Amino acid sequence: MSTDLHVEGGSPATAETDAVVVGLLPASGDDSAPRLAPGAEDVGEAFRDADAALPALLAIAGASGKADEVVKLPTRGAITAPLLVAVGLGDVEANGAPGHEAVRRASGAAARALAGTGSAVSTLGRIDLAAAAEGTLLGAYTFTDYRSNGAGRAPVGRVGLLADGAHGDAAEILRAATGVAQAVRTARDLVNTPPNDLFPETFAARARELAEAAGIEVEVLAGDELAEGGYGGVLGVGQGSSRGPRLVRLRYSGGAAPRATVALIGKGVTFDTGGISIKPAANMDHMTSDMGGAAAVIAATVAAARLELPVAVTATVPMAENMPSATAYRPGDVLRMYGGRTVEVLNTDAEGRLILADAIARAAEDAPDYLIETSTLTGAQQIALGLRTAGVMGSDEFRDRVAALGRATGEDAWAMPLPPHLRGELDSRVADIANVTGTRWGGMLVAGTFLREFVPADLPWAHIDIAGPSFHTGAPYGYTTKGGTGVPVRTLVAVLSDIAANG
Structure with a gap:
């Protein structure tokens, strides 16, 4: 079941709905009560007309305006x-307004709190329509x-x-934001599907179904096709499972006059x-x-x-399933990659780096203008950056561009180096390169260094x-529910949009 999202006008104070959502900001100066965020003026005035100061009532109910806080209040006419649902936005940015991510998270928290409710009207759309739309759809996500x-x-x-003229073409803004949010929800659905139902064959079938519905060309390689193509990494990792590996290729043309070509790769x-x-x-x-990542x-x-x-x-x-069995690949094996x-x-x-090396080498044959790969690659990423910040490595300028766009979308990302000295630690006694070093240090960077070996220098x-x-x-927060998060779909779409606009 999905939430129906739409833009509407009028006053939230007179809206025929089950609940109204307003934003709250922390108290300012000597005030002890939180402040109503922009867009909620009609609601605040209606409570004053009813001889009730809404911020004071909310303060009595425990509201402070901090991020992700949700307080429900019966409106009593x-x-x-x-029902009034007040959701905290946290501190404002330097320009005095709530940031995009604050609106996104508040909208998500409100949507989670409204589970089971028939309808609601949100004033957060008046602050940032796109962020409110994304946050609402992501916070309302369920997998049952x-x-x-x-x-x-x-x-x-x-x-x-609620939106007004300041948002320009509200319908187009909503369409774009909904498209991004639905993509995140799709990724969440795939990640949340258990592995007894999502294995290489069925995953490839799901990818085909999604792509063909969008008019995208699809190619799926399996078995002898992988062997004949020389995909030694994919075959090596997948050979221990009774459910054989696949390589899926999706091609979107970019319309009549694409600005650039981009290769995307996912583990x-x-x-x-x-x-x-x-x-x-x-x-x-x-x-x-x-x-x-896939x-x-x-x-x-x-x-x-x-x-x-x-x-x-x-x-x-x-796509592969990494299993131990009599046919599994072994430490000491040498694989011949694509x-x-x-x-x-x-x-x-x-x-992961083994199947990605095959995919990177194959994608590079198409001579793209840019290549982006994403993967749940190393536990070392979590040690270095925690559970919410992605590590971005690669060619310096493009790496920084991707990391900045990731942060702008609310998917925290941080640029990381690929120190040249790490390459020597991957020297093999028998092959061109080993898949790990003999030490535990810098594991995230080592994995990136390995992948770099398969990317053309230019x-x-x-x-x-x-x-x-x-x-x-952990516990849900903002628009993030338990299980698959859909990261980094929004980053990828933002990068593609930026390339489409600027090359």
């Missing part, structure tokens, strides 16, 4: 809707496919976002046991999310087509390590 009889609290049914390990170098049992269930790339490519971005996109998505390079396998749990590229940000196991 002060406005038409029976595996609950008996669809059990689970239904999301809010309809949300009207699609549908479940990662670590193989012979098996992982500890604790939290191994989280490895159902090891295809988060999910994001597929969803972003479909979004580019649906948004009709004037940029040509080719997605190359390797293009002929050889890799000595020292650890079968460093499998190709602007970025690698986004989303091991932490792609899967959330």
Whole structure:
């Protein structure tokens, strides 16, 4: 079930709806009560007419205006809707207004709090329509496919976002924001699908279904086609599973006059046991999310087509299940990758870089203008940057551009180096390169250094390590629910949009 989102005008004080959402800012100066955010003036005036100062009432109910705070208040006839939902925006930015991400998170928190409600009107659209739309749709996201009889609290049914002339073409803004949010939801659905149902064959089928519905060309390689093509990394990682690997290629033309060509690559390990170098049992269930990069790339490519971005996109998505068995690849094996390079396998749990190397080498043959790869690649990313910040590596200028656009979308990202000295630590005694070093230091950077070996020297590229940000196991916050987050779909769409606009 999905939330119906639309733009509407009029006053929230007289809206025929079940609930009205207003934003709150922290108290200013000597005031003890929070302040109503812009866009909620009509509601505040209606409460004053009813001899009730709304900020004071909210303060009594415990509201302070801090980020993600939600306070519900019965309106007792002060406005038409029976329920008021006040959501904190946190501190304003330097220009005195709430930032995009503050509105996005507040809208998400409100949507979560409104679960089970038939309809609502939100004044947050008057602050930032696009952010309010994204936050509402993402906060309202639920995944109940595996609950008996669809059990689970239904999301809010309809949300009207109030907007005025300051937003220009509100319908177009809503269309674009909804397209991005739906892409994130698609990626979340894929990540949240359990691995007994989402394995390489079915994942490829899902990708085909999504792509063909958007008018995107699809190619799927399996079995002998992978062997004949020389995809040694994909075959090596996938050979331990009874469910064979796939390589999916999606091609969106970018319309009549694309501004540039972009290669997108995403790691699609549908479940990662670590193989012979098996992982500890604790939290191994989280490895159902090891295809988060592939999910994001597929969803972003479909979004580019649906948004009709004037940029040509080719997605190359390797899919494999990394299992220990009598046929599994071993530490000590040497794999011949796509293009002929050889890799000595020292650890079968460093499998993502092996399938990605094949995909990068294949994608580079198309001579794209840019290459972006994303993957749940290293636990070292979580150690270095935590669970919410992606590490971005690659060619300096493009790396910084991608990281900045990621932060602008609310998907926190940070540029990281690829120190030249790390390459020597990947020297192999028998092959062109080893897949890991002999030390535990700088694991995220080492993985990026390995991938760089398969990228042409003159190709602007970025690698986004989303091991932490792609899967959330804690309590929901803002618009982030438990499970798959859809990171970095918004970053990818923002980069594609920026390239479409600026080359």
